[in-house]
Amino acid sequence: MIDNNNKPVNRRGFLGSCSRFIAAGLGAISVFKFGGSLWGQENGQYNPAEHNYAMGIDVHKCIGCGRCADACKRENDVTREPYYFRTWVERYVIPSEGETVVDSPNGGIDGFPETVDKNDVLRTFFVPKLCNHCSNPPCVQVCPVGATFASRDGVVLVDEKYCVGCRYCIQACPYGARYFHPESKTADKCTFCYHRITKGLPPACVEVCPTHARVFGEIGQLSSPLRRFVRFNDLTVLKPWLNTKPKVYYAGADGEVR
Amino acid sequence: MNKLGIPGQIVPLAIIGVVVIAAFIAARMLFVPDTFGEYGHYRASAVEEIASQEIVYAGHEACNDCHDDIFETKQESKHRDVSCEACHGPAADHIEAPDEFTPTAPRGRGYCPLCHGYNPSRPSGFPQILPKTHNPGKACMTCHDPHSPVLPHAPEDCSACHRDIANVKQVSHHATLSCRTCHDVPDEHLIQPKFVRAEKPANRERCGQCHDRDSDSPREIPRINIETHGERNLCWECHYPHYPEVGK
Numbered sequence: 001m002i003d004n005n006n007k008p009v010n011r012r013g014f015l016g017s018c019s020r021f022i023a024a025g026l027g028a029i030s031v032f033k034f035g036g037s038l039w040g041q042e043n044g045q046y047n048p049a050e051h052n053y054a055m056g057i058d059v060h061k062c063i064g065c066g067r068c069a070d071a072c073k074r075e076n077d078v079t080r081e082p083y084y085f086r087t088w089v090e091r092y093v094i095p096s097e098g099e100t101v102v103d104s105p106n107g108g109i110d111g112f113p114e115t116v117d118k119n120d121v122l123r124t125f126f127v128p129k130l131c132n133h134c135s136n137p138p139c140v141q142v143c144p145v146g147a148t149f150a151s152r153d154g155v156v157l158v159d160e161k162y163c164v165g166c167r168y169c170i171q172a173c174p175y176g177a178r179y180f181h182p183e184s185k186t187a188d189k190c191t192f193c194y195h196r197i198t199k200g201l202p203p204a205c206v207e208v209c210p211t212h213a214r215v216f217g218e219i220g221q222l223s224s225p226l227r228r229f230v231r232f233n234d235l236t237v238l239k240p241w242l243n244t245k246p247k248v249y250y251a252g253a254d255g256e257v258r
Numbered sequence: 259m260n261k262l263g264i265p266g267q268i269v270p271l272a273i274i275g276v277v278v279i280a281a282f283i284a285a286r287m288l289f290v291p292d293t294f295g296e297y298g299h300y301r302a303s304a305v306e307e308i309a310s311q312e313i314v315y316a317g318h319e320a321c322n323d324c325h326d327d328i329f330e331t332k333q334e335s336k337h338r339d340v341s342c343e344a345c346h347g348p349a350a351d352h353i354e355a356p357d358e359f360t361p362t363a364p365r366g367r368g369y370c371p372l373c374h375g376y377n378p379s380r381p382s383g384f385p386q387i388l389p390k391t392h393n394p395g396k397a398c399m400t401c402h403d404p405h406s407p408v409l410p411h412a413p414e415d416c417s418a419c420h421r422d423i424a425n426v427k428q429v430s431h432h433a434t435l436s437c438r439t440c441h442d443v444p445d446e447h448l449i450q451p452k453f454v455r456a457e458k459p460a461n462r463e464r465c466g467q468c469h470d471r472d473s474d475s476p477r478e479i480p481r482i483n484i485e486t487h488g489e490r491n492l493c494w495e496c497h498y499p500h501y502p503e504v505g506k
Contacts, residue, residue: 063373064377157305201315
């Protein structure tokens, strides 16, 4: 048997260990350089690759109070004027005869003061809307510069500094979830409150929802409230035929909801 | 042919090639940001920048540290799922500096109906009222504690037999008064009402203790001058005591 410690060093072995040493050094440097730069010290324990976020919405529970749309604007400093929303609440009125009417006065923030006449209404309900954080996002595909992207934890984000404001993504979103920010002149949209969820807080809209109409969680985690929601409800997604694979799941939304 | 044996026409071509490649590399270094492409076709550090955005809503758990009494009351009540900040607005600033930033409280009649105003589009089980007819003119908090909004009821001991009076009174200006403020009731009345009578107010002073201009009752109670108002008639000849109204 050869004793490793006393083995005479030959040329081949020497070169081998040298290259292993250099490779290990390079590896360490690259881990330090790239791995260390993300998520600074305070966020040291957060690993995006371990998460995959999604939201559930129970249409039967939504009371249309609009607190979600209000909180979203305050949390994310969205322009207060109507027409700029990261999330909003729609009212559906399905009459016994004729076309379904959908409205959303100021996103529902001031409530829905004009109530509908109940007589010729078949059904009426509220539907909260937001970015669907698609697994197959058309907005990301059309971005010419790579300013919008799906993060490793499954959230579709916009890089405000890199966006050139061409608005292709706003056109491409089949859900109307994006808007053009009048001040930054870039595309803007829901981030699932990325700055909150990465610190273990729920998105602001979920925090203020009084009836659990919005459920936030992780697809892959057994203990997540979203898992229970998925287990106990028949779920649909919006416009499934587009194959965008949304990660916002609706319970109680019938075919009329688009 | 030069010294290296490379054909002469190749040299300028090679130089141009090198310059073009160098220009491309330089442009790439200039225009493609540092962390681009680390995890995909995007700037990896953008993720970090987005995650560092400031938090505005502190979350309801955070209030428990200092307002644990209110927190616990609410936890037991029908408003358990209504976040503190759904009514008081974002309060992360308040937690950092409680004395500098105090959240506002929605004391007016306009706010609660955002959730409780009747609207046919709401799920039918949800408690709703018509703000126009539901005790107009009074703040919701006079009858409902916002942190524990139980439905006010006359004490069961009286309403068991005097339901009609209790029902009227509970939506009146006198909703917050207990029956015993005006009626001295011996306990036996509850058992043998026909034999042991409850007392009825007998004089104007009973009402004057709250309504006389010189009384030291809470300021929001409307005042009259007991010496002159309504001459010498009993107050309840003109005002029904269980549903007092003014005017006509």
